[in-house]
Every structure is written in C-alpha cells, then in structure tokens.
Amino acid sequence: MNDLLFEPKDNLIDQSLSSRSAETPTNGDGFGVGWYGTWKYPGLFRSIRPAWNDFNLRDLAVNIESSLFLAHVRATSLATVQETNCHPFRYKNWLFVHNGEIFEVEKFRRELLMAVDPKYFENILGSTDSELMFHLALTFGLEQNPIDAMAKMVGFVERIGKKNNVPESVWMTIGLSDGITLWGFRYASDGNAPTLFHSRTKDELIKINPSLQDRYSDHAKVLVSEPIGKFKEMWEEVPQGSSLVIQNGNISIKPFKPVSP
Amino acid sequence: MNDLLFEPKDNLIDQSLSSRSAETPTNGDGFGVGWYGTWKYPGLFRSIRPAWNDFNLRDLAVNIESSLFLAHVRATSLATVQETNCHPFRYKNWLFVHNGEIFEVEKFRRELLMAVDPKYFENILGSTDSELMFHLALTFGLEQNPIDAMAKMVGFVERIGKKNNVPESVWMTIGLSDGITLWGFRYASDGNAPTLFHSRTKDELIKINPSLQDRYSDHAKVLVSEPIGKFKEMWEEVPQGSSLVIQNGNISIKPFKPVSP
C-alpha cells in the first residue's frame, strides 16, 4: 500500500496535511485503511491521529500487500474524533468510505437511526452521519444491489431531511467495495458534490510512479477524491450525479439518481 | 482532588491496577473525573488510557480543587474503549457514573435507545449501556425527581429485558449529582449488586489521611465502590437495593425498588 499512500507527490498523507479543494484546510482528525488480504473479511487499521504523524501507518503500508484497498483521511465537522468514527466502515466483506456530510443531521439523526434494520443496528459503533448512511444503504439492500440501495438511501435521507426543514441535505462522494468490485458515487442534493477522479490506463499509473512497473496488474485502477501524483491530466473527473463501477479493470459510469424508498 | 485519588492506600489509581472485588481483574479501559468548579457546568476529564499511567491526571488532580467531584475507572465488558464511553457522563449540571452492566444489552439496546426522549438524544455521544441508562433516567424525569426517575429507568430496562428473554438484566451501583446533592444507588435484578460504601464522620476521614485536616469541611462525605485507605472499619456498606442521598453532610438511605413506567 506504500506505493500509493506515501510515495507519489500529493499523496494521501500530504493531503491530510493540506487539502487543496476541501472545505476545511486540514484532514487531521484521524484516518483509516481497509484492505482485502488473507482473512475472510477485510482488515481495518484506524487511528485518531493525523495520518501524517502515525508511525504505525508507515510500517503497515510497506508491509501489507493487497490488490484492493480503501484509505481515508478525516476532517470532522461535528462528530467526535474516535476510532469508531474513522473510515472505512466495515460490515462483513463490505467497506465504505465517505467524503462530505449530511447537512444539519443533528436535526434528524435519531429518525435516520430508527430506520436502520435491527439486523444491522449492532454493527453501528460510532456516531457519524457517514456510518449511518452505510447502514441505511445496507437496510435498503446494499448486499444485493449496491447502486439501487444507495439511490434509496439518498432518497430516504433527502425525504427525512426535507421533513425537518433541510431542503438539500446530502453532500457526498463515496467509495464502496465487497472485495471484488469497487463502486464510486458522486452526488449532492444541490448539485455540488466533492470531487472524484479515476485513473485510466496502467501505463499512465506507471508514469505517475515508475517504480511500480512490475507490481500493477493490467487491470489496475485507482479512484481518488483529489488527483495524486504530478500528472493531473491523467486523472479523469467523474461527473456530478454519477455512479461508477470498477470490475476486472473496466470502468462503467452511469447517472446516479436518488429514489424515494 | 489529589488527596483522594492518589494519596490514600488502595486509592482509585491502585484500584485501576488491581481490583479486589470486581469481576474483572483490572480496570484499565479508561477513566474519567467530573468536578464542580468555577464554570456553570461541571468539568470533565476523560481518557482511554489506564488511570495509573496518565501523567495529565496527576497534574490535574493536584491543581483542581473542588468541593464535589465524581471519579471512575473502567473495565469494559463490551463497548469500545473511547473517550465518549468513559464515565462520568454529563448533561448540563448533572454527572453520572455507573459500575455494572445491563446483561445481554446487545439484544435490546436499540429498543432502549428508541425510548430516549429526542430532547436528550443528541447528548448521547458513545455506545455504552451506562450512558443509555443515564439518558433513559433523564427521559423519565431525572431533572425533577432523581430517585423516582431512576426507579422508572430500572423498571423499564427490566421490562424490555424480560421481553427479550433476559429475566434479570440490571446490575448496578450508580453515583449521580446535580452539583449540590450526591445520590447513590445499589441495585441488581438478581439481588447481587456491586458494592457501595460511604464514609461516616469527618474525623474518620481525617484518620484515613491526616494531611487533609484543614481541607475537609464539617460536611465532608465520600462515596466509594470499594473502601479506600487503610481503615476498612470506617466505611459503612450501603445495603443491596438502596438509594442514598447526601446533602449538607447528612446521609439518608432508603430502599430502592424499580417501578414500571
């Protein structure tokens, strides 16, 4: 994981120190990495320290090899800084990361929480809107049909938001995986979601970091909230209101529309 | 606070290292201190570190003077070790500490949580059964009538527990204060609650720690889950199934019976 987390210019660690396009100047409120490895479930390493000063992260990054992983640096708006509030969130073989927020969620968090299926309820360990979005999506069938469940989740949050006088409540980019497929979502109720980019060819990824020549498979793809590495033109921006599926190295992007469940 | 936290033999810090009568051998899963001082609300200092190795605690203990404070060392059964799960819990001028647990709470935690009044819901920051008990008691009128509200809270938890096939769900000693009065509760559904002791006279407290002669008021009283200091005979055990009120140095103990709300 080291090759992507630490080595390129503008890597995730540098981004945690100074974010170019995010609302808050710093992503220093904890971080997390989830990876698919030798265990039946993905591994999680989450910490409340800023990613840039955590020595354990550096050692794990060079020691853990994984063909699929999700990493996240956090800037909290509201919820407490504690490991259970750090992304990724995990349910069985699923991992979930989120940039953004549900606006004024304190007005209707309880109502959203009540809607979570009791089957998934005890898997909620923290207090973030992000973990809640994940468990609502699980409630709406994420394990069977992720894109459909995400559309219902967003539709539901927007509906409950409106009921509580928050007309445009959702602001998100999301990364999601079951260990085989990687999904991405970029959506905001007001049309201005945070950015999301994907890499294109293996050759371009190698240009970003030539030392990786022998380590990328032909299917290698990277999904990021901001371009990493020096060649900005190699990253393709995912349009507002889109879902994205990466499978076997193929990327498919479609319009994403909330559905009221 | 130093005089009680660090100086007597078998003080709270030593208890965190090796608990004589508790179920678990060590109370190393975080600690907390809440004190009434110069602010309109009580101050809180909570940490996930074991109390015995936290340097900040030692400095705060010698520097903070308070005529009323609650301290707690934690041994978790289930819930994550994070600051928001450390006692005391606070709501406005109220502080709450709990020893014990709700048995098999994972079977009906969601149902208990749903019963919390929306007015108090956003004050729940962690995931413990203890914080939940506090907010249920608030829902049942703690701010108006603490003993009555606690009786309803216990009655409610026992009822929901039974519905979920947990016939004897509550196991607790509790300390509670509004900044003026200190309440204690010792109760278990099966009649075997953790221990609770109170001090008697100022003179006896001074024998435990003679250096405090000039610092205790005539009303000084201490409530502990296990005797501190070397004179065990000076501590009076609170009977099973009791509530206790300490006000102006007077202690009043009455039977405590759950009430189904």
Place this chain on the structure above:
Amino acid sequence: MNDLLFEPKDNLIDQSLSSRSAETPTNGDGFGVGWYGTWKYPGLFRSIRPAWNDFNLRDLAVNIESSLFLAHVRATSLATVQETNCHPFRYKNWLFVHNGEIFEVEKFRRELLMAVDPKYFENILGSTDSELMFHLALTFGLEQNPIDAMAKMVGFVERIGKKNNVPESVWMTIGLSDGITLWGFRYASDGNAPTLFHSRTKDELIKINPSLQDRYSDHAKVLVSEPIGKFKEMWEEVPQGSSLVIQNGNISIKPFKPVSP
C-alpha cells in the same frame, strides 16, 4: 484560560488548524498548556492530539483560572509525536516553550546532550531539540540569571553547530517563566527568527475581547507568536535579536546576543 485559548478570532486553536506565517501549514502534532495555580509547581496538560479536536482541553480551559500560563501548538519537523515532546517543558517552577528548531540537530544532538549537567539530565523525558535547549540553559544557570543563561545556551549550540558544519543552527522564539516573571526571546543565527508579539495596554486587550473587562488585572500582558483577535494594530512586534521581560505589567525589551560559554 478559555478567554484566550478559544474565544478570540485567530485564537490558539484556530492557529493549530492553519498557521498563517509558519513554515508548515498546520500545527497538529500535539499541544500543551502549563499554568501557575494552587500547587507549588505549575500544572501541565499535554496531549498528542491536535488542539482543535481535544475535548478535554476545552473543559480544562473553562475550568482552570490562572493569572499566568503558557500554551503551545506543535508542528514537528523531526522528533516523534508523543506527550513528552509536547511543550511546555517543566523543571520545578519553570516553564519553557519554543517555536523554531536547531537546524540539522541530528548531526550533533548527542554532543549537546552530553553537555547537560547530570543534575538536570533525568528531567529530560523526550527527544526534542526544544527540551534540550531548555536543559542546556538550566546547565548554564537559568535559575539564577535567565537572560545570561539563554545567551550562553545559544552561543554554545551555535559553536557546536559550526564544529559540525552547520553554520547557522539556531532558529527560535522562546517563552519562559518562573511563575512571577515572563521572559521572551526572539533570535535566529541567520537573523530571520519566527515572529513574536506583545500586547500593550489592558484597554486594548479588552477591545479584543470585551467580555474580559472585569477579569484582567491592570498588569495584564499577553505574549504571542502570531497576533490573536481582530485588531492586528494592537500587537507590537518584538524585533529580531531581542529579549523581553514582563514583570508587574512592565515590559522591557533589550538586544539579545549569544555568548560563547
């Protein structure tokens, strides 16, 4: 302490998130507060968390009243993020905070450490150049004559630096107190030390934060590395190569010149 740490615009906490003039964009590598209170020694509260997300700090700030305190937010260049590396450093009644660094100290840290008087050696708990500067100054007589000892400390570090091919090794602003007097130092071997500002009159301090009208004594003075509050013109910059003494509300500034001991 709350009035200065949290309430003014551009307060210390905001500065920890985004520093205007510092070399690094963020001071998120821990923080510390040392205050003179009821104990014979100053109290210390230090944490490796970013100041902006530490809940304990907020509670302590509103609960601790002190007529003299030093606060610091850290951006580490080299040394590990751990509590023992957070400022202030303490020796008996003395507190010491430092902005800046000894350049390439790794080339001669051992030589500097060897020069610390065995009497002070065991008080070194961490691994920073800052703590080392403090203990070298103690070695050169800080307890008797602070300004003279600091001049010898800087002269010594510069001499050992030169010996190790680091021609301009010292870069510092320093705050120092014995509980009665507050000293400040601004000096760099190359003439470009970090900034240092002092407040002027009590009336101006009150304009910065009117709610403090009744709480400042007539002698109130504040020393900061960057202006806090909205009225920048009220802060007086301390010139390069100066020492500053604040006593009984009087400020005296003199040129500061290293002396080879």
Place this chain on the structure above:
Amino acid sequence: MNDLLFEPKDNLIDQSLSSRSAETPTNGDGFGVGWYGTWKYPGLFRSIRPAWNDFNLRDLAVNIESSLFLAHVRATSLATVQETNCHPFRYKNWLFVHNGEIFEVEKFRRELLMAVDPKYFENILGSTDSELMFHLALTFGLEQNPIDAMAKMVGFVERIGKKNNVPESVWMTIGLSDGITLWGFRYASDGNAPTLFHSRTKDELIKINPSLQDRYSDHAKVLVSEPIGKFKEMWEEVPQGSSLVIQNGNISIKPFKPVSP
C-alpha cells in the same frame, strides 16, 4: 499471528490483563509486535493502549502472516508510556524485546547513554533502560556476534552499576532476532531472572492449538516468558544464566556469563 496472540488459553492478550508470575499485576502499559514479512526490514506495530482493548491489533493479527515475529506486553516501572518506549525495538533487520529492568538505572542512565556508539545513537527514540541495553549491545558488536555482544553489554552495565552503588543491577529475559535466527537470554545479577520457556516439537504445538496443524512448518518453535495454552508440561524452562539459539528448528542452550568489555 492471530493463532499465537489471541487463540490459545493464557495467550499474550490474557497475559496483558493478568500476569501470573510477574512482579506487577498487570501488563497494561502498551504493547508491540515486530514481524519479518515482505519488506527488507521487519514491520513494527506499537501502541500505548493495553493490548487487550486495541481493535487494530486484532485485525493486524489475523491479516499479517509471518514465519518469525516477536510480541511484547509492557508493565512499566519508571519510563513514560509512549510508543517509542514500547518493545520490540528495531535497528535495521534486528528486533529486541526485554522483560525485567536495570535496577536504579536513574543513577547511571546518563553514563550508559554516553557509552553508546554515535553510529547507533540517533536510533534511540525513547527513554527506556531496555532500548538502552539494545543499543549498548549494538555498540559491543551485536551485528557480528550477538551472544558475545550481549555478554559484554551485561558486563558493562554491571560494572557501571557497581560504580554507582548498585551491586546487582541486571534483571532480564531477552528475545532477539535478525530475521533468520532467534536468540533468547535469561540472566539476572542476583541469579533470579524472570522466566523463559521454549516449545519442543511441532506435534506438541499442534496439541496446544489443533487448528494450526497445516500452518506450522516442521521447524516451528515458540519462545515465551510464561507458558501459553493449556498444556504446561509441554513447555521447557530455560535455566537461569542461559543463552539460547533457535535456528532451522534446532535449539541450542548454553550458559551465559557477563564479560567486562
């Protein structure tokens, strides 16, 4: 690593909660794991939390596979609880763990530190006697001849101890590896070192944890400070004053005698 750290009865995690034979009742002052994996140097994961409540450790234990690793739970006598004081300590391909202490080291820690070769000095990141013993052994040639260097290190510490009126200063069991060979040492100046045990055959290791049948190589050996698992008779105690070498599954034990360097 999970199979040894978490699964057997009396595993390392349980030992951190309640140590049977150690001087202190609890090993809750941090922990660490070092493992030889895919990187040129061993990986390190160290934390100040008690091992029993660290969720990251559980995930790493199931996700990291290693044919050689060292794990340690800490109970500090003196030195601060911080990551840099947690074992194992690392230098290039070497890992070092220590149970025990140098008695009254505060009387001569400075003198020992001065004796560390400048070449190794900047690798000292913490403040423990353990890390100091490791770097003294490096100074005396650990990389070339570990047993000889350890004998010189102990002889040196004892000599400096005596000079400072500490007649019997060393109390230790030590684990050491270069990634290929595993060394163990059990020695105390007064003849009463902490315990050290080694496993015997692969068949016995499998009896302790049958699920590991297919995962142990024929050369599998385990070295522990206290027996883990239920079959105490399967563990062979290493005699007082011994060094032990495990290589290719062969164990060789010889008397260990300090040598004054």
